[in-house]
Amino acid sequence: xxxxxxxxxxxxxxxxxxxxxxxxxxxxxxxxxxxxxxxxxxxxxxxxxxxxxxxxxxxxxxxxxxxxxxxxxxxxxxxxxxxxxxxxxxxxxxxxxxxxxxxxxxxxxxxxxxxxxxxxxxxxxxxxxxxxxxxxxxxxxxxxxxxxxxxxxxxxxxxxxxxxxxxxxxxxxxxxxxxxxxxxxxxxxxxxxxxxxxxxxxxxxxxxxxxxxxxxxxxxxxxxxxxxxxxxxxxxxxxxxxxxxxxxxxxxxxxxxxxxxxxxxxxxxxxxxxxxxxxxxxxxxxxxxxxxxxxxxxxxxxxxxxxxxxxxxxxxx
Amino acid sequence: xxxxxxxxxxxxxxxxxxxxxxxxxxxxxxxxxxxxxxxxxxxxxxxxxxxxxxxxxxxxxxxxxxxxxxxxxxxxxxxxxxxxxxxxxxxxxxxxxxxxxxxxxxxxxxxxxxxxxxxxxxxxxxxxxxxxxxxxxxxxxxxxxxxxxxxxxxxxxxxxxxxxxxxxxxxxxxxxxxxxxxxxxxxxxxxxxxxxxxxxxxxxxxxxxxxxxxxxxxxxxxxxxxxxxxxxxxxxxxxxxxxxxxxxxxxxxxxxxxxxxxxxxxxxxxxxxxxxxxxxxxxxxxxxxxxxxxxxxxxxxxxxxxxxxxxxxxxxxxxxxxxxxxxxxxxxxxxxxxxxxxxxxxxxxxxxxxxxxxxxxxxxxxxxxxxxxxxxxxxxxxxxxxxxxxxxxxxxxxxxxxxxxxxxxxxxxxxxxxxxxxxxxxxxxxxxxxxxxxxx
Numbered sequence: 001x002x003x004x005x006x007x008x009x010x011x012x013x014x015x016x017x018x019x020x021x022x023x024x025x026x027x028x029x030x031x032x033x034x035x036x037x038x039x040x041x042x043x044x045x046x047x048x049x050x051x052x053x054x055x056x057x058x059x060x061x062x063x064x065x066x067x068x069x070x071x072x073x074x075x076x077x078x079x080x081x082x083x084x085x086x087x088x089x090x091x092x093x094x095x096x097x098x099x100x101x102x103x104x105x106x107x108x109x110x111x112x113x114x115x116x117x118x119x120x121x122x123x124x125x126x127x128x129x130x131x132x133x134x135x136x137x138x139x140x141x142x143x144x145x146x147x148x149x150x151x152x153x154x155x156x157x158x159x160x161x162x163x164x165x166x167x168x169x170x171x172x173x174x175x176x177x178x179x180x181x182x183x184x185x186x187x188x189x190x191x192x193x194x195x196x197x198x199x200x201x202x203x204x205x206x207x208x209x210x211x212x213x214x215x216x217x218x219x220x221x222x223x224x225x226x227x228x229x230x231x232x233x234x235x236x237x238x239x240x241x242x243x244x245x246x247x248x249x250x251x252x253x254x255x256x257x258x259x260x261x262x263x264x265x266x267x268x269x270x271x272x273x274x275x276x277x278x279x280x281x282x283x284x285x286x287x288x289x290x291x292x293x294x295x296x297x298x299x300x301x302x303x304x305x306x307x308x309x310x311x312x313x314x315x316x317x
Numbered sequence: 318x319x320x321x322x323x324x325x326x327x328x329x330x331x332x333x334x335x336x337x338x339x340x341x342x343x344x345x346x347x348x349x350x351x352x353x354x355x356x357x358x359x360x361x362x363x364x365x366x367x368x369x370x371x372x373x374x375x376x377x378x379x380x381x382x383x384x385x386x387x388x389x390x391x392x393x394x395x396x397x398x399x400x401x402x403x404x405x406x407x408x409x410x411x412x413x414x415x416x417x418x419x420x421x422x423x424x425x426x427x428x429x430x431x432x433x434x435x436x437x438x439x440x441x442x443x444x445x446x447x448x449x450x451x452x453x454x455x456x457x458x459x460x461x462x463x464x465x466x467x468x469x470x471x472x473x474x475x476x477x478x479x480x481x482x483x484x485x486x487x488x489x490x491x492x493x494x495x496x497x498x499x500x501x502x503x504x505x506x507x508x509x510x511x512x513x514x515x516x517x518x519x520x521x522x523x524x525x526x527x528x529x530x531x532x533x534x535x536x537x538x539x540x541x542x543x544x545x546x547x548x549x550x551x552x553x554x555x556x557x558x559x560x561x562x563x564x565x566x567x568x569x570x571x572x573x574x575x576x577x578x579x580x581x582x583x584x585x586x587x588x589x590x591x592x593x594x595x596x597x598x599x600x601x602x603x604x605x606x607x608x609x610x611x612x613x614x615x616x617x618x619x620x621x622x623x624x625x626x627x628x629x630x631x632x633x634x635x636x637x638x639x640x641x642x643x644x645x646x647x648x649x650x651x652x653x654x655x656x657x658x659x660x661x662x663x664x665x666x667x668x669x670x671x672x673x674x675x676x677x678x679x680x681x682x683x684x685x686x687x688x689x690x691x692x693x694x695x696x697x698x699x700x701x702x703x704x705x706x707x708x709x710x711x712x713x714x715x716x717x718x719x720x721x722x723x724x725x726x727x728x729x730x731x732x733x734x735x736x737x738x739x740x741x742x743x744x745x746x747x748x749x750x751x752x753x754x755x756x757x
Contacts (some may be wrong), residue, residue: 089639112527112529112646113527116598132528132529172526172528174432197521197522198526201525
């Protein structure tokens with residue numbers, strides 16, 4: 001068994017072996033994508049509910065594709081915060097879903113901790129598709145998969161994450177996953193977005209507010225989306241200032257180590273956190289991330305539903 | 318005549334007890350003589366009084382009934398969380414014989430009629446003395462001042478917009494002056510919401526790790542500082558509710574030394590628990606002010622020990638199970654505290670050597686009564702016989718089903734604490750008798 005657990009709520013909970021084992025399976029699924037028939041029948045008859053309590057396009061589509069390629073039955077269920085007023089609690093929703101006998105729940109929620117809560121009250125497997133500013137483990141896994149495709153073993157590798165770390169679940173999942181695999185993580189952004197307390201998350205996590213210093217010896221830049229609607233004017237003066245201070249421009253990229261590359265979880269704010277020149281340039285691996293996202297989600301769904309990695313070897317090759 | 322728990326006689330003796338008052342536990346066993354609800358006598362030894370029934374205290378500690386300066390009984394408007402009657406039962410079970418209610422009900426306690434209504438509801442329940450506070454501003458909207466004079470006449474013992482701060486500094490200043498001349502304090506919920514706004518836990522390592530919005534210490538420190546400076550200038554009496562930061566303790570310590578008329582309280586959760594408790598996203602650890610860092614917890618405990626913080630108050634804040642099923646950032650602030658206050662005090666202050674038992678009892682009885690000048694909290698000949706019997710050694714595990722509050726949102730569920738309130742008497746009448754673990 002690669003994953004000895006019911007749920008995947010965050011990379012904080014996973015061991016290095018679980019992360020590597022999952023990525024190994026994801027690699028085998030990734031190979032299926034290049035075949036004319038991209039689906040495998042291993043989740044036939046199983047029901048997966050995608051419960052998105054916060055707007056999302058990419059993550060939801062990626063999960064749906066992963067589920068479809070595994071031949072699962074899918075129910076999509078979206079709400080926005082306004083329709084979830086007091087009176088209907090997450091517990092009510094969860095119990096309704098459980099009564100309908102589902103095998104797996106994928107949840108995206110605006111509150112940190114929501115996925116964990118559902119995992120406690122539900123018997124079925126729960127995959128966290130992003131909870132508040134807490135964790136986004138599938139994004140973390142796909143980021144790590146993308147890094148490993150280029151760099152192999154991540155031990156001693158230097159990953160710099162740039163952006164609004166305080167509000168980023170992507171950053172937290174990256175930090176947990178990368179440090180477990182032995183990478184060194186530098187968090188970069190203005191002090192309003194990168195609280196010093198985050199350096200205490202691990203021995204190999206550091207905070208560096210100066211972009212030049214933060215990227216000087218980096219192997220990877222993971223550039224986060226700046227939430228334009230969040231904290232503008234308080235966390236940073238504006239987009240122009242952010243771009244000047246922390247934007248990943250052609251000049252920044254030209255100063256990197258020659259083999260260093262650029263990642264972005266999307267959707268991009270072009271010419272805010274990343275210059276178009278870089279977003280469209282040869283050093284970015286953004287579309288690899290997207291493809292890996294489907295594979296990683298297939299692997300998790302497969303493993304949590306009791307899939308046998310040995311059986312997969314024949315089926316997916 | 319025999320002693321009877323079922324029919325408490327009008328006159329009786331409690332013997333074989335260690336009497337605890339004015340911060341000290343008697344070294345020798347003593348007695349309390351109660352007659353028609355009053356203390357007829359107390360002292361060491363055991364007098365023989367013909368025909369007077371005797372309750373054998375079995376070596377327990379006999380102390381004044383506790384006084385809580387900060388409870389939310391939610392009536393009117395929040396009866397699904399707590400009522401004056403259910404809150405009174407919880408208070409009695411916690412050893413309290415007097416409570417000060419907060420006015421953030423719906424509607425708020427913002428006129429003399431509402432003050433009288435609450436006192437009447439307290440009398441109907443008959444388990445605890447209810448001393449209401451009134452709102453500073455009508456509807457707690459932070460604009461204008463309530464009729465403090467009429468409300469004090471009706472029985473209000475202080476004014477506060479607790480739950481929310483008084484944002485308008487000139488209103489706070491006016492309230493301090495005006496209440497000061499009526500001989501009552503303004504109680505501040507010290508929080509600068511322009512600093513803490515949107516936060517749901519202490520801003521620090523755990524909020525950063527969990528991805529929850531933080532409430533910086535500075536939000537409390539700045540507000541305490543402002544209100545103290547206003548009190549210094551106004552000359553009124555400022556009482557600082559639920560102190561939770563080391564900075565606030567230090568500011569209050571200095572102000573007291575400089576002669577500002579400021580008093581302060583701290584809750585059991587702020588001297589016992591820190592922000593790491595939020596690690597599993599349980600809303601049972603969501604309160605305002607939030608659980609802070611270990612050095613804040615220690616500073617609060619030290620503040621109680623050196624008198625900077627005058628007393629312990631529970632900030633008993635009941636919420637329904639449903640509300641505490643919301644996600645951490647959506648759930649309401651607050652926890653119940655009446656039934657665990659003494660045990661948390663024994664476990665986290667006495668057993669750690671911060672206070673001795675006498676000191677803890679003073680923080681729960683005499684000292685809070687003195688803050689608001691309440692006719693309670695003491696045991697004196699001729700005074701009313703409000704008292705408790707305590708077992709400071711008994712261990713017990715906090716279980717939701719055993720709580721008498723209508724709400725069970727305790728931060729100590731499942732925790733084993735030491736120190737148990739065995740019986741509570743109000744005006745000589747039994748209001749609580751512990752049957753936990755007793756086979757009858």
